Each structure stands twice: as C-alpha cells, then as structure tokens.
Amino acid sequence: MKNILLWGAIAFVVAFCLAPVMWQILTSFKFNQDIAAVPTVYFPTRITLNHYIELFNRRPFWNYILNSAFVSIVSTALSLALGAPAAYTLARLRPRGSRLILAGILMVTLFPGILLFFGLLEIIQRLHLGNNYLALIIPYTAINLPLTILVLRSFFEQLPKDLEDAARVDGYNTLQMLLQILLPMTIPALVTTGILTFIFAWNEFIFALTFMTREDMKTIPVAAAQLGGASVFEIPYGSIAAATIVGTLPLVLLVLFFQRKIIQGLTAGAVKG
C-alpha cells in the first residue's frame, strides 16, 4: 500500500516536471497542419525537421546561440576570477567590516533586475555600450558575484587550515598560496559555482532585452520571445517550439551531467549564507 502511494507520487513528480517540455518537443516536430489541428493530435503520424531548419535558415540562430554562449562563458569566468579571492578573504582573512560586507552581499542577491535596468541603461547609453557584449557581461558578472562568493566561501571554510600554515612556512605569500595551492583544491567548488552562474547568465532576460537591440547581438531567450509571424494571425508555433528546444538543450545537458553539483551549489549558496 505504502509502495503504491510512493510510486504514484513519483509518477506525478516526473509527469509534472516533464510534461510541458515534452509537449514543446512534440510540437516542434509536428507539421503545421497537425499543430493547428482540432482536436489536438497527440500521436502525429508524420514528423518534420522543418521548424528547426527554418530557424537556422531564416534567422541568424547560430548567432544568437554564439551570443548567449559567449556572454555566459565570459561572465562566468569573470565572476569566478573576482569572486574566489573575495570569498577566500571573507572565509579566512576576515578584515574589519567582513560581517557588514557579507550582509550586504546577501541582501544584494535578492534585488530583482527591474530595479537595476534603468540606472544601468543610462550608464550604457552614456558610454555608448549599447549592442556591445560588455553591456551584458558586466551586469551578469556582478549579478553572479554574490552567489559565487557565498558558495566558494563555504568551501574555503571547510578546507583544513594546516595546509595554509604549511604553505606560509614554505614562504608562499597569500596570492601564491591561493593560486597554487588552494584553487586547485577547490576545482570541484569552482565547477559547481560556474555551472550555476552559467545557467543564470544564459537565462537572463530583462538586461538582454533592453541593452541588445540589434538583431545580430540578441541572446536566445530574447530572440525566441520575439519570433513572430508575417501577421498577428500567423504566429509560428512550430518555430517557437523549436527555438525553445534549441535554447533549453544546453541547460538540459548541464542538468543531466551535473545534477549533484547543482543541488550542492544551490543549497550551499542559499543555506550557508
């Protein structure tokens, strides 16, 4: 009896989480006639790759993917580069004011982008950074910094202190110690954090929508949201579905390979703070 209940609940969780994605996948492979059929066709007798082909032929979709990838990878690398020393400082060196800084960092993780886009837009316009990768890389790096610092700090705190004492005796200064001894040991933590920041950057919408207006500079979420037909009456559902799948595929792969790390990072970031 208990087993039946449990497996019922498991089946519900799986169906709940997968159904919308599955539906989008199915739609992306259907012919237009089947997409617009009433009643709905659940098991199409024929499938097509046309929506995917159109996506890449009619639109610079490779371009969107490259934009998303470039911005996400660079901002992830930057937030690790800036975040790791800061996290180490807050974990071990603890200068005066550390607690205040930490509280500020925690606070900042809760700020939604809508409160920032306006002030940033002014700066970007003044510096003529519109439609420039920097317009996304800088805010994405900053938005990912708090999480990076919080997660890495909790990992640094778990490292044995003897290691650092031994390094000091061997004449390493703090920077050398961090780069040559501690960072190689925290590679798992860096990967965990990097995956999370990559996901955030890939998914970001409001800055990408506001700061990138030129077609060839757009990122995937914005480009997909702006796919329209020739008229209001002709919305290309097939292409939209295909675009959703293309845009989510990299993240699905990340989740498949790094499920454990993602869970670890999220809980470390939220709970340890």
Place this chain on the structure above:
Amino acid sequence: MTIRNREQRTAWLFLLPALLLLLFVFGYPIARAFWLSLFTQNLGTKLQPVFSGVDNYIRMAGDGRFWQSFWTTIGLTVTTVSLELLLGLSIALVLNQRFFGRGVVRTIAILPWALPTALIGLAWAWIFHDQFGVVNDILLRLGLIRTGINWLGEPTLALIAVIFADVWKTTPFVSILLLAGLQSISPDLYEAHVIDGATPWQSFYQITLPLLMPQILIAMLFRFAQTFGVFDLIMVMTGGGPGGATEVVSLYIYSTVMRYLDFGYGAALVVVTFLLLITSVAIASFLLQKSRTSLGSS
C-alpha cells in the same frame, strides 16, 4: 610593515574588485533612482530633468494603475509562494524516500528550475492557447467544458495561467532547499519518536516541520523576492494583459521607462519597490534569526 598589516592590505586587494563591481551594478542604479525620483523628466519636459520635489510620489499615491499593479504583485506573490511551499515540501518528502532510480527522478525534478524562464513562458502560452492549446483539449475530452476557454484573454484566468507557470518553474528550487533540510534531520529522532508511540503525522508535525523551519523561511525569503520582481515570464506569456490584469509592478516600471519615457516617475516607482522589498526582507530575516536561535536553545 607588520605581518598583520600586510595581511589586511592583501585582504582589501582581494575584496576590492568584487566590491567595486557590486557597487557599480547594484549600488549606483538604486542611488541614481533615489536622486532622479525628485525630478520630472518625461516627454512633457522634453526629456530634460526639472526638479519637482516629491511630486512623483504624490502622483503615485493617486495612480490607480500603480495600485492595481501593486495588489496584483502582492496577490501573485502570496499565492505562488504558498503553493510552491506546499508542493515543494511534498516533492521534497517524496525525493527523500529510498527508491529505485532516485537519482534520475531528482535530476528530472530540478529540470524546470534550470530552464530559461522566457522560453518556459512561451511553452506555457502555447499550452494555454485558446484554440490549439492542450489544456483546453484535455478539458474538452474530459467533458468538463463545451467550448475552448480563452485562458490568456480573461483577467482572472490569465492570472491563474501565470501562477501555474510560475509554480511549475520555481517549485524545484524550493524542493531542493527543503530536501537538503530533510537530509540533515537524523533518522534516530524518528525512531525514538515511533517507539514513544507517535503516528507518522505526529512525527511530521512534531519533528519534521519544526526542524525544517529555517529552510522553509529561507526558501520563502528567496522566492518572495524573486516573485516580487518577476518580469520575463509575464512579459512573454501575457505582456501584462488582458487589460492590465497581469501587469505586475515590474512590468509597469518597464513600460513607464521604455514606452512612456517617463524617467522621473519610473525612478520613483523603482524607489518604492526597492523600499517595499527591503522592508519585507528585513522582517523575514528577523523571523529567520529568531527561528534559528529558538532551534539552538531547544
């Protein structure tokens, strides 16, 4: 220079780049909004800032559209966060059981959280489509409705659709946090409780819930702030429509700035939203501290 001094200098060298960037991206825009909110800067002033004191705030007090968006945001936030806690806790309890294939199910269970919200919004808009949507088709086949429902075209229904999509997208985040909390509760506690003659329900209320309280509050805090500022999902699904029924504060701010070019007023809206968020977060953190200390003492 003493070792202590040198270490302090290194510490600040390590911290400064990160802190400066955070100040630049988070501090400046907020400070700038406070300043700009004291000016009228819109098409009426040819986009030049004209000092107008608290005029923007007075205007906001009488702005029906602002209040509507405010209450929509509050309603949406309270509903989605409560639903997510309930559903998230249930899913976490399931994922905490031992069963064959648990790793795979956990992977599936975090998937919605990782996917881009804007793209998920598109998927849900298609699912709730009035003519070809699968929700209507299922309801029709079950004989629950006779004609397709215009989900995204009716104020209340559009709100329900948005809530549904948001709950789907962000419940995994809640489940992950709560699952971590569940895993940290020692099984011995339950065994001792069962020996004392407690039913599973009693164990849940007397052990699981109290010990899980810190995680529940943290999840609430994060989800509250995120839902309060939700933008992409609603922008993509309804654009704030129909007739402003799903226009939350963030969408109102966006169109005030980007469509009406009313920068001064937009800044005032940012300031008020910011203050509301900070106040709620402060209250929630206070509660969190309290629940942590009460746990520590018991």
